[in-house]
Amino acid sequence: MSRAVRxxxxxLLLLVVAALIWRLATPADTSVHSKLEGKPVPAFDxxxxxxxxxxxxxxxxxxxxxxxxxxxASWCVPCIxxxxxxxxxxxxxVAIDGIAVRDRPEDLAAFLQxxxxxxxxxxxxxxxxxxxxxGSSGVPESFVIDGKGIVRYQHIGPIEPADVxxxxxxxxxxx
Amino acid sequence: xxxxxxxVAFLSAQPLLADSNLPPAYxxxxxxxxxxxxxKAQALMDELRCLVCQGQSIADSDAELAGDMRDLVRRRIAxxxxxxxxxxxLIQRYGTWISYKPTAEPAAWPLWxxxxxLLLIGAWLIxxxxxx
Numbered sequence: 001m002s003r004a005v006r007x008x009x010x011x012l013l014l015l016v017v018a019a020l021i022w023r024l025a026t027p028a029d030t031s032v033h034s035k036l037e038g039k040p041v042p043a044f045d046x047x048x049x050x051x052x053x054x055x056x057x058x059x060x061x062x063x064x065x066x067x068x069x070x071x072x073a074s075w076c077v078p079c080i081x082x083x084x085x086x087x088x089x090x091x092x093x094v095a096i097d098g099i100a101v102r103d104r105p106e107d108l109a110a111f112l113q114x115x116x117x118x119x120x121x122x123x124x125x126x127x128x129x130x131x132x133x134x135g136s137s138g139v140p141e142s143f144v145i146d147g148k149g150i151v152r153y154q155h156i157g158p159i160e161p162a163d164v165x166x167x168x169x170x171x172x173x174x175x
Numbered sequence: 176x177x178x179x180x181x182x183v184a185f186l187s188a189q190p191l192l193a194d195s196n197l198p199p200a201y202x203x204x205x206x207x208x209x210x211x212x213x214x215k216a217q218a219l220m221d222e223l224r225c226l227v228c229q230g231q232s233i234a235d236s237d238a239e240l241a242g243d244m245r246d247l248v249r250r251r252i253a254x255x256x257x258x259x260x261x262x263x264x265l266i267q268r269y270g271t272w273i274s275y276k277p278t279a280e281p282a283a284w285p286l287w288x289x290x291x292x293l294l295l296i297g298a299w300l301i302x303x304x305x306x307x
Contacts, residue, residue: 032226035270075195102195102239127200128243135268137226137240 034135034143036151041069041143042133046123049098050105050112056097056123062149066174067095068167069143070119071131073103074111076139082158086118089164094171098122101131101139142167146174194239202249203242209253216249219258222275223248223265232275 036042041058048055061067070086072079086096098119100108108122125131134143136154144153144167153170155163207213220234227238233245251261265273277283 030229032229032269032272035266035268073195102197102243104196107196126197127246128240129247132240132244132247132265133268137269 031156032135032137033156034151034154036135037154039151041145041149041151044123044130044133046099046125046130049100049103049122049124050108052109053117053119053122056099056121058149060097060121061145062147063095064147065095066147066152066171067097067145068171069097069099069134069145071099071101071134071136071139071141071143073101073139074107075103078158079140080111080115081160082140083115083118085159085161085164087116088161089159089167090118092168094168095120099125099130101125101128144170144174150174199239199242200246202246202253204245205249207249207253212252213249215258216245216252219252219261220245220248223262224273224275226269226273 041061043058045057046055056069061069068086068089070082072082090096096118098121100122103124103126105124112119123130134151136143138156140158142155142159143151144155146152152174155167159167207216217234221232223233223244225231225233225236225238225241225244227240228236231241233241233248248261252258262274262276271278271280277286279287
């Protein structure tokens, strides 16, 4: 057996170890991106999530100007922090609608009272059906929709203060 | 005294819940009345990937979203929709990622060619042995 062949298993082992270290150091992106970017919002018609707010249907999204659809829930902890950022966006004139996933009216009312209410409309999605039809895989997620009702951008996870310039740029592009 | 206080604090602590307060969807954990429909739904659910516990099928996952997807699959099967139509509806939204069934895309070619390559290597090894 030649020397090179004898060291082949060791070289293979080192290669595997190097690959494992590389993947541990830079983990793969496990977020699932919606394939609906660039496509129209699927037709939906949600009932009101609570009595005090108008409900949301896909027709309410094609209004001539860009909007944000925020998928959230009162039981979602990161959503508490995100609402503050959404209120800042609303104060800058951004139109925001909400889809409340698996929520109860009384929980949602308490959530909005404590954290503020940046939403024009809120649709209740008690069995995540509209969330699934949008290709969303969790809360919170946000979609930028243009004036014709086309999905332009999906933001996975909460919109942090640092994401505001990105969101405003995406809204401008959707204008 | 301090130990007792710590013990009481541990016992009275509530877990931070990351799930909703709503019960599972109606068809999430319930079999369809028609056994043939249920078999079709089960076969499809075994091949759909859970969005939360990635690596599990929605049939295996306890995540709420997986329950809602099982509800979606069973309701559509009961309404007469074909499993392949439901699968492609989900692929339109989440990409081929959502389905465990391998496709014929170029990315999957090594998967299909691997058995052939292994057979050829095996034949070559056997030929060497016989010759010796």
